[in-house]
Amino acid sequence: MSAFPVTRLRRFRRTASLRGLVRETRLSLDQFVMPLFVASEPLANEELPGMARFDVEGLLRETDSLAASGVRALLLFGVPAEKDEEATGAWEDDGIVQQALRALRPRFPELVLLTDVCLCEYTSHGHCGVVADGDVDNDRSLELLARTAVSHAEAGADVVAPSDMMDGRVGAIREALDDHGLERTPILAYSAKYASAFYGPFREAADSAPAFGDRRGYQMDPANVREAVRECKIDLAEGADAIMIKPALPYLDVIRAAREAFQVPLAAYNVSGEYAMVKAAARAGWLDERAAALESLTAIKRAGADLIVSYWTKDLTTWL
Numbered sequence: 001m002s003a004f005p006v007t008r009l010r011r012f013r014r015t016a017s018l019r020g021l022v023r024e025t026r027l028s029l030d031q032f033v034m035p036l037f038v039a040s041e042p043l044a045n046e047e048l049p050g051m052a053r054f055d056v057e058g059l060l061r062e063t064d065s066l067a068a069s070g071v072r073a074l075l076l077f078g079v080p081a082e083k084d085e086e087a088t089g090a091w092e093d094d095g096i097v098q099q100a101l102r103a104l105r106p107r108f109p110e111l112v113l114l115t116d117v118c119l120c121e122y123t124s125h126g127h128c129g130v131v132a133d134g135d136v137d138n139d140r141s142l143e144l145l146a147r148t149a150v151s152h153a154e155a156g157a158d159v160v161a162p163s164d165m166m167d168g169r170v171g172a173i174r175e176a177l178d179d180h181g182l183e184r185t186p187i188l189a190y191s192a193k194y195a196s197a198f199y200g201p202f203r204e205a206a207d208s209a210p211a212f213g214d215r216r217g218y219q220m221d222p223a224n225v226r227e228a229v230r231e232c233k234i235d236l237a238e239g240a241d242a243i244m245i246k247p248a249l250p251y252l253d254v255i256r257a258a259r260e261a262f263q264v265p266l267a268a269y270n271v272s273g274e275y276a277m278v279k280a281a282a283r284a285g286w287l288d289e290r291a292a293a294l295e296s297l298t299a300i301k302r303a304g305a306d307l308i309v310s311y312w313t314k315d316l317t318t319w320l
């Protein structure tokens with residue numbers, strides 16, 4: 001390889017068209033998923049517009065506009081009217097997410113409807129599983145998670161995405177789906193989900209902060225990457241069709257490690273805290289929101305993600 005002055009990397013940077021010819025990473029709306037919160041009572045969010053709560057009627061209107069502007073996929077979260085120890089609202093037939101799915105499905109046959117499968121929004125204590133003796137009981141949680149996934153798929157979900165981080169949940173969900181004739185429903189596993197400080201705004205939007213303790217007993221230690229590869233491998237062995245790394249921007253090395261280790265669709269979740277930091281800095285006049293968001297999302301793709309869950313998906317319809 002020749003060096004300067006024969007080699008000048010600036011030659012291909014001179015104009016926008018030259019740069020376009022050699023660009024390695026591109027963002028396309030096809031690979032973005034918009035998270036949406038559905039509740040019995042709507043709740044506006046002036047500061048973080050991507051994180052408002054919609055009632056089913058409002059969700060239909062919002063989806064009309066998202067679908068018309070080119071959004072291809074939604075990830076639904078539910079905020080139930082009532083919470084209990086058994087997370088009844090997560091798996092009951094007329095739970096809030098199930099109602100939303102039944103309203104959306106016939107109206108938007110082309111739209112990909114993904115659902116977050118977890119118990120934390122539905123338990124009175126806000127943990128992602130059943131609590132026994134002050135601890136989240138792994139094996140007792142599996143049955144409720146599987147029941148939740150089946151009820152979502154029966155109500156019209158195209159893809160179920162377990163985010164609880166219990167051991168064995170992918171296998172339990174796969175078996176339950178198959179037992180109910182839902183063998184065509186794929187599982188997108190939140191395989192490497194870290195116990196992160198960046199979920200703050202989400203927990204407010206979803207009303208899912210744990211009432212005691214934290215999630216470090218089931219979500220991953222931010223210091224570990226080899227363990228993330230193990231989590232992915234185990235989820236794939238249990239039947240995951242696609243895997244996810246979460247959060248995204250502080251974990252680009254984890255995305256890269258998963259990309260190199262597995263030949264499967266890889267998702268990254270650009271979480272609420274990543275979105276909120278840029279929003280707040282933009283409001284203070286310190287960052288340009290569009291430029292900072294596009295740069296962040298490009299970095300997440302460059303690291304190796306195929307699809308990205310992002311609260312900026314709606315903005316991308318005008319930005320791209």
Ligand code: PBG
Pocket residue numbers: 116118120128163164198199200201202203208215270271272273
């Ligand atoms: C549910 C869940 C959480 C997020 C997605 N699914 C919160 C948590 O684990 O506490 C966070 C998403 C975000 O911050 O945008 N378990």
